[in-house]
Amino acid sequence: MTGPGLVIFDNDGVLVDSERLANGILAELLTEAGLPYTFEETVRDFMGGSMVSMRQKAEAKLGSPLPVDLEDRYHERLFAGFAELQPVPGVREVLDRLDADGIRYCLASSGTHRRIHTALTTVGFWDRFEGRIFSAEDVAHGKPAPDLFLHATNTMGVKPADCVVVEDSPLGVAAANAAGMRVFGYAAMTDPAKLTEATAVFHNMTALPGLISAT
Numbered sequence: 381m382t383g384p385g386l387v388i389f390d391n392d393g394v395l396v397d398s399e400r401l402a403n404g405i406l407a408e409l410l411t412e413a414g415l416p417y418t419f420e421e422t423v424r425d426f427m428g429g430s431m432v433s434m435r436q437k438a439e440a441k442l443g444s445p446l447p448v449d450l451e452d453r454y455h456e457r458l459f460a461g462f463a464e465l466q467p468v469p470g471v472r473e474v475l476d477r478l479d480a481d482g483i484r485y486c487l488a489s490s491g492t493h494r495r496i497h498t499a500l501t502t503v504g505f506w507d508r509f510e511g512r513i514f515s516a517e518d519v520a521h522g523k524p525a526p527d528l529f530l531h532a533t534n535t536m537g538v539k540p541a542d543c544v545v546v547e548d549s550p551l552g553v554a555a556a557n558a559a560g561m562r563v564f565g566y567a568a569m570t571d572p573a574k575l576t577e578a579t580a581v582f583h584n585m586t587a588l589p590g591l592i593s594a595t
Contacts, residue, residue, distance in 0.1 A: 428549025470585030526559035
């Protein structure tokens with residue numbers, strides 16, 4: 381398989397099957413804080429963004445500060461749920477294919493380094509990404525700004541035009557486009573209509589190697 385100089389994976393919902401858990405917990409906490417939210421609404425408004433951007437958006441809607449410990453309680457519930465965390469179906473085989481063909485890859489996520497480490501360790505992917513992990517904590521502006529992806533490519537020594545990004549959120553797609561990278565939108569949980577700005581949209585990880593090889 382031929383391919384790009386670097387494949388950049390989002391983490392939640394692309395490598396680890398955590399989005400349903402994470403968005404359900406966030407909806408519960410926001411509702412408890414006086415800002416009623418459903419699971420579907422948290423997906424719509426916050427999926428793919430950092431906790432910093434979530435707080436800014438939620439407080440603007442609420443008109444007052446959220447509890448100072450909301451993020452701590454979010455991660456406490458999230459990490460408890462991670463005991464049952466699984467890889468996204470088919471992504472292990474995608475990584476095996478990239479390894480076999482010598483295509484470099486890394487991870488760039490809106491999650492914290494602690495969240496990324498916990499998730500990857502749980503599903504057995506830590507060794508595959510160690511030393512090639514980039515978090516929104518590393519940059520001034522998270523997705524949809526291009527900063528995180530550009531930080532990753534600069535560190536990895538690859539030109540943005542030679543990279544492809546695998547994302548499942550509109551914020552991530554926007555960030556990849558702003559960085560001048562091709563981006564494949566994974567629509568397993570996301571409405572495909574919200575990923576139309578991606579270079580291509582796919583619904584099953586079995587399709588990803590073909591998309592990568594065609595770049």
